[in-house]
Amino acid sequence: MKEQIKVLVKLQHLDTETARIKSTLNDVSKKLENLDSSLIEIEQTITSQESVLNELKKEYRDYESDAKMNLAKNKKSQEKLRSVKTNKEYQSLLKEIEDVKSKNSLIEDKMIECLDRIDETEDIIAKKKNEYLQFSDRIKSEKQSIEHEAGIDKKKLDELDMDRKNVSGLIDSQLFKKYLVIKEQNQGGLAVVPVKDAVCHGCNVNLPPQLYNELFRYKSLKFCPNCQRIIYLKE
Numbered sequence: 499m500k501e502q503i504k505v506l507v508k509l510q511h512l513d514t515e516t517a518r519i520k521s522t523l524n525d526v527s528k529k530l531e532n533l534d535s536s537l538i539e540i541e542q543t544i545t546s547q548e549s550v551l552n553e554l555k556k557e558y559r560d561y562e563s564d565a566k567m568n569l570a571k572n573k574k575s576q577e578k579l580r581s582v583k584t585n586k587e588y589q590s591l592l593k594e595i596e597d598v599k600s601k602n603s604l605i606e607d608k609m610i611e612c613l614d615r616i617d618e619t620e621d622i623i624a625k626k627k628n629e630y631l632q633f634s635d636r637i638k639s640e641k642q643s644i645e646h647e648a649g650i651d652k653k654k655l656d657e658l659d660m661d662r663k664n665v666s667g668l669i670d671s672q673l674f675k676k677y678l679v680i681k682e683q684n685q686g687g688l689a690v691v692p693v694k695d696a697v698c699h700g701c702n703v704n705l706p707p708q709l710y711n712e713l714f715r716y717k718s719l720k721f722c723p724n725c726q727r728i729i730y731l732k733e
């Protein structure tokens with residue numbers, strides 16, 4: 499029985515280590531996803547700013563064509579001025595020209611405002627693109643090191659799997675089943691726990707003295723009366 503318990507303890511160690519590495523590997527995919535999502539965020543900002551920029555450029559072109567139209571209108575009016583006969587006509591044409599001029603001056607203000615916003619937006623896009631480049635370089639190297647670590651862990655996992663197969667082969671099949679059932683009852687956690695100074699290290703409860711004494715004899719498999727785990731003497 500002492501040998502069997504030793505093997506069970508070894509199995510428990512292998513399973514604990516396997517669970518630890520699996521949770522590390524699980525974190526790895528989360529880490530990689532987080533890195534990617536930061537990059538995607540920058541990408542989305544660039545895309546949205548680019549569409550803002552396109553809108554602004556379109557707005558500018560519209561103002562520009564309005565201004566051109568007004569200039570052409572005034573040119574015609576100026577020509578007409580030469581051929582008007584009455585003072586009234588002359589005055590009204592002058593007023594028309596002035597109106598169009600003041601309209602155009604408003605349009606020019608808006609064009610300047612629009613150009614300022616185009617400059618600002620282009621600045622933001624350039625900065626974000628630069629940020630993207632720097633960040634993607636950093637992410638690339640971070641990813642490489644994370645993936646390198648993960649590769650080592652995966653290799654370890656394979657080795658642990660092999661060891662587990664070997665160790666499982668050394669355990670009595672009934673004991674192995676029991677181990678699996680207790681592990682299941684503990685949500686994949688510890689099924690085999692050490693006892694030191696009569697205290698179960700699975701639940702920290704004191705064992706009855708008789709049970710504690712029996713542990714020294716290795717006659718049969720013992721279980722903690724409190725947490726039902728397989729217990730062994732920590733020597």
Ligand SMILES: [Zn+2]
Nearest residue numbers: 698701722725
């Ligand atoms: Zn216990």
